[in-house]
């Protein structure tokens with residue numbers, strides 16, 4: 058039996074080829090997959106981490122960036138506790154598409170979802186988006202910001218651990234009983250699986 | 261003595277002399293033996309030497325034999341070479357290509373380097389080189405002829421020759437060309453058939469029974485055609501070209517299959533107006549999400565129903581075809597390629613082949629269209645169901661619940677039939693969103709209207725209503741309509757929780773039946789999405805709770821409070837006579853129970869059992885909290901306490917039997933208060949308080965207990981204070 062206290066859903070979105078799958082595999086399997094093919098539909102991975110001595114289960118949904126999978130991927134926004142929006146620092150178009158992604162998040166995700174902007178591939182020397190430009194964008198849209206390299210394992214662990222810590226803090230601060238005791242014990246073992254209304258009540 | 265010894269010695273001497281003589285006679289014999297032994301050793305050495313020599317000889321013999329064999333093989337090769345070279349020209353001349361190819365095949369199977377070696381070893385066999393040259397020439401000649409003849413055969417549709425040359429290709433080392441040319445020929449056949457089928461499809465009149473699924477039919481014909489081709493030719497390819505070659509064949513067939521799929525898809529999109537519909541749907545959802553009333557022409561979900569059905573069918577056909585190709589080729593590779601590295605390379609090739617195929621592209625496109633339309637269908641149909649909501653008399657719930665879950669089940673079922681797990685998950689996610697946001701919001705907003713409480717008791721209202729309706733005098737007034745709407749909404753929320761649970765169970769079962777070989781990861785995906793759906797019940801329970809609080813505020817609290825408050829107008833410092841008089845009349849609790857009965861009874865008929873139980877719970881809470889407050893505002897003597905104790909007990913009895921779950925626990929505090937007020941004297945409390953068997957599980961704190969005791973006018977404050985609690 059899993060014995061985790063918290064379960065959070067983390068969804069990665071962003072243009073095709075920005076490195077979402079590589080980030081996830083770096084974090085969950087500790088490797089940089091050579092010749093990673095484009096994701097079809099949506100992939101699903103789980104990693105349990107420990108935060109302040111508590112087991113936290115992260116359910117990571119790695120969505121396909123290609124347009125034709127949009128109707129599949131959009132359906133996962135709503136139940137997300139955290140959304141990671143990824144662009145490629147060496148590819149201007151992936152940055153230019155961010156407003157479109159935000160619109161999509163606005164439309165489908167819970168308004169209280171934790172949002173993180175990630176500029177990936179900082180190991181590359183053909184950078185097109187300076188760090189401060191990404192930072193500004195994130196600040197303007199009320200998002201966390203982090204630059205990573207899935208290839209060199211830079212900031213990847215930090216990205217997901219930060220999310221786990223933040224979500225746990227949120228979950229704890231609203232750890233007041235939602236219903237009276239008769240229903241509360243349904244949720245007591247794990248705090249809210251896919252329960253988006255809990256998201257709605259965050260903060 | 262000495263003499264005796266002496267004589268003994270003398271007799272012995274003769275004996276000893278004899279022995280010595282005998283011994284000296286043996287000496288020459290010993291010498292001989294010694295010599296013999298020495299010669300034996302020499303002999304043995306000789307033998308061992310020669311046996312070593314012999315085994316060396318044997319080894320030499322072996323090598324020699326090998327050489328002879330090799331030589332024989334070379335000779336036989338050379339003879340064959342000679343024969344081949346002699347025969348091949350004749351065979352070609354006679355157009356006996358099988359023979360020619362067999363000879364070339366024999367030639368090709370001879371180790372060319374050895375042949376050359378032989379030729380240089382024996383200069384005199386100059387003819388060897390000539391033979392080789394002849395054969396090489398013949399081989400390339402034959403290759404050209406066969407390729408050409410095959411082409412001719414294809415042109416003239418000479419099936420016999422096509423098959424004939426197809427079998428010759430591998431003999432003359434043209435495996436790749438053979439498969440390519442042959443499959444290209446098969447492609448032309450595929451194309452012809454597919455074109456015909458598509459034309460038939462396009463000519464199908466709209467009234468035809470198959471018209472609504474004609475593109476699914478056409479795709480089916482295409483894929484069945486390819487599958488048949490693969491099945492028919494796989495044994496041929498395996499026999500003449502060897503196992504493990506199927507992937508090369510399918511690689512070529514797939515290109516034509518892709519072309520035809522693209523054609524069918526484009527006709528499908530054109531005829532079924534896919535692009536226009538997609539634009540319209542996207543437009544509509546954009547408008548409605550920005551919550552402005554659109555003047556857009558809406559698509560009736562019913563009009564999409566058939567199309568959605570066709571799309572899922574098409575998708576499932578593509579899925580089936582891809583599965584077929586995968587399993588066919590994988591089996592062929594497993595049998596044909598033993599080298600694991602090589603095999604996995606080929607498996608990768610297969611993955612790429614499928615991934616990059618138009619068939620996969622079309623599958624994804626189709627799934628995209630399908631999901632978008634299914635989502636629209638679900639949302640619009642549910643909106644319709646909500647708008648057409650009707651409540652039948654005598655039913656707890658209204659039609660929207662049944663209808664909504666019917667629609668959701670239909671959509672999920674349809675997604676299952678598409679064969680795409682990602683599709684199923686997306687539809688479940690969408691259903692979850694529709695239920696949790698749209699649907700629950702509708703229920704909530706209905707409950708938000710509140711439960712109007714008129715000046716009439718509900719019983720009276722009902723009676724008036726019943727008789728008036730029966731006499732045809734009165735339409736149910738606004739209040740009644742609003743009340744019914746409220747009650748129905750509350751019941752709808754409750755029954756939805758059962759629907760959701762049943763839906764989740766059923767869906768899991770159906771998916772497991774439809775996809776018995778689900779991968780572990782896919783199962784995880786599915787379970788996560790389903791758990792999202794089942795957690796909709798939590799939101800529904802929130803809605804119910806919200807409704808009950810509405811009910812409490814408008815219908816329960818304002819009525820229950822005055823009933824309880826009347827307790828204060830009764831004197832609880834009674835004499836025996838007063839007590840008898842009180843008991844003889846209608847007591848407080850009798851009135852209260854009657855009132856509660858009149859409050860609850862109408863609800864019992866109109867609420868679902870579970871909602872009714874919850875309502876009784878709410879009423880009980882209200883009664884108890886108020887009662888406790890009022891008790892603290894009253895003073896008692898012993899008899900007054902006795903009355904209270906009796907009354908609390910009968911109240912608890914009444915309310916507890918009103919529900920299916922026990923409310924006794926809720927009464928614990930009030931019961932204990934009554935017990936305290938019913939004590940004979942202060943010290944009697946020690947029967948109930950403390951660490952012994954008769955002690956109670958107290959819900960009152962010591963200071964609360966003292967406060968309660970202080971309500972008894974006959975209990976002395978000092979006695980109470982002195983209690984050790």
Ligand SMILES: Nc1nc2c(ncn2[C@@H]2O[C@H](COP(=O)(O)OP(=O)(O)OP(=O)(O)O)[C@@H](O)[C@H]2O)c(=O)[nH]1
Nearest residue numbers: 073074075076077078079095096122178206207208
């Ligand atoms: N240099 C460098 N290359 C990276 C990094 N992360 C990913 N890549 C490369 O970028 C390409 C795309 O990576 P994926 O992880 O497949 O991209 P994705 O965002 O999952 O793409 P979709 O699944 O199509 O949406 C691959 O060739 C990776 O090798 C990185 O940190 N540094």
Ligand SMILES: [Mg+2]
Nearest residue numbers: 077078095096
């Ligand atoms: Mg990916």
